[in-house]
Amino acid sequence: MHAPIRSVAVAVLAAAALCSGCTAPPDTPAAPPPVAEPAVSAEATTQGAVSSAPAAPIVLLDPGHNGGNGANPAALRRQVPDGRGGTKSCNTTGSATNAGYPEHAFTWDLTQRVRTRLEAAGVRVVLTRQDDDGVGPCVDERGAAGGRAGAVAAVSLHADGSGPSARGFHVAHADPPVHGTGPESLRLATALRDGLRSGRFATADYIGQDGLDARDDLAGLNLATVPTALVEAGNMRNADDAAVLTSAEGRDRYAEAISAGVLAYLGR
Template sequence: MVTPIRSAAVAALAAAALCTGCTPPPEPGPAAADTTSRTTPVAARTPDPPAPVVLLDPGHNGGNAAARTAITRQVPDGRGGTKPCNTTGTSTSDGYPEHAFTWDLAQRVRTRLEAAGVRVVMTRTDDDGVGPCVDERGAAARRASAVAAVSLHADGSSPSARGFHVAYADPPVHGTGPESLRLATTLRDALRSDGIPPADYIGRDGLDGRDDLAGLNTSAVPTALVEAGNMRNPAEAAAMSSPQGRDRYAAAVSAGVLAHLER
């Protein structure tokens, strides 16, 4: 009598002999992993926060002097009165104009801020145009969704006067008073830390609260105005007229803006 196991083996051999062209079944092996129901989920990437926006306002413009009618027309001053649209600005005794200084300074500040991940918006795109008017400059920060605005200037006082000062709206108009003062103070600290002296002829300890600057009064975001120095002072005029001097001012202003953003 053939046992059941032997009978099964004989039957299998007989079937294989009859199917000479068949492919033999695969050797048994470990079961393949079933990945269809055990896929590891991929964690969703958290999007980077949007870059902060800062408005830079290079004072005046290269075409202002030839457009007297345009720049003398009256515009709102932010406190119920009016002011001239813009002015030509000052210059060194050698003729280096404030509008050229502020334009070059703004480019240097912009380069540093963008390298630090800040998005920069400018109130003017060249140095041979007219305006914009001071009220438009003040409103530009809100339109750009900026978190802060810095207006760049240089003063024109007596040759013996020296030093920078940072102006802010006082009393404040749009509820940004504390933040504007903080921005002005941070800029003041950065300029002073770089060895640039505060003004000895205006303001107090490098700060100057003003109620007559329309660009500050009409801005609805924290805003400060940097008067980098006195263009009529021979030593400061030499610094502002040189690329190295402008680079020094730019480094200090950029450091102040970044310090304000980090707080």
């Protein structure tokens, strides 16, 4: 049992002796250590995701008139540019129902309802006024507000004050356009018209055509540099329209229809 072990040992010693004069091969360089990937925190990952997401579209809402206008006639009479080379009064008090419900209160309430729905759909909303007890702003400021806010669209909210037999809504847009927004303003007006129709509101039987009203005399439309339309939700002097305009349920219906029109225009 010991003989084979001794033979192996002798063979190994002999091989070592034969190579005693050999030159040793150069040392093989060690492999470089692996490079560690930089650590990415959960916070950084989240921030990266947020920064790469598309920004929310901005929509300007313009609640017509203001609660303090009636007490400040001199301020309202001040002349401002009308967008077509002339001037017109800064603003007006707006209309009211026969029972005294004012247009400025209606537009302010409606704007809040529309704003809530648009924000829930991921739209950023900017307003031309922040309360219902101030004066103005003037129509030229309202017209320029959408461009200053970087809005993709602007919607001015109103209710009309025509004769008592006139009924229905209409949506105004600038025609001829002043700042090259004509086709898109018409598309916005049409989307709003379609939204109101889908909400079971009747188009006006006394103004415009098929619910659309091409206008050249509204400074807020003439001075707009973004697609802009003006909704006259109904006639406050008409008893049937007034019943809807003055009820919370009716204003919810208007808000749902107008929001649907805006979102359809935005492709959302």
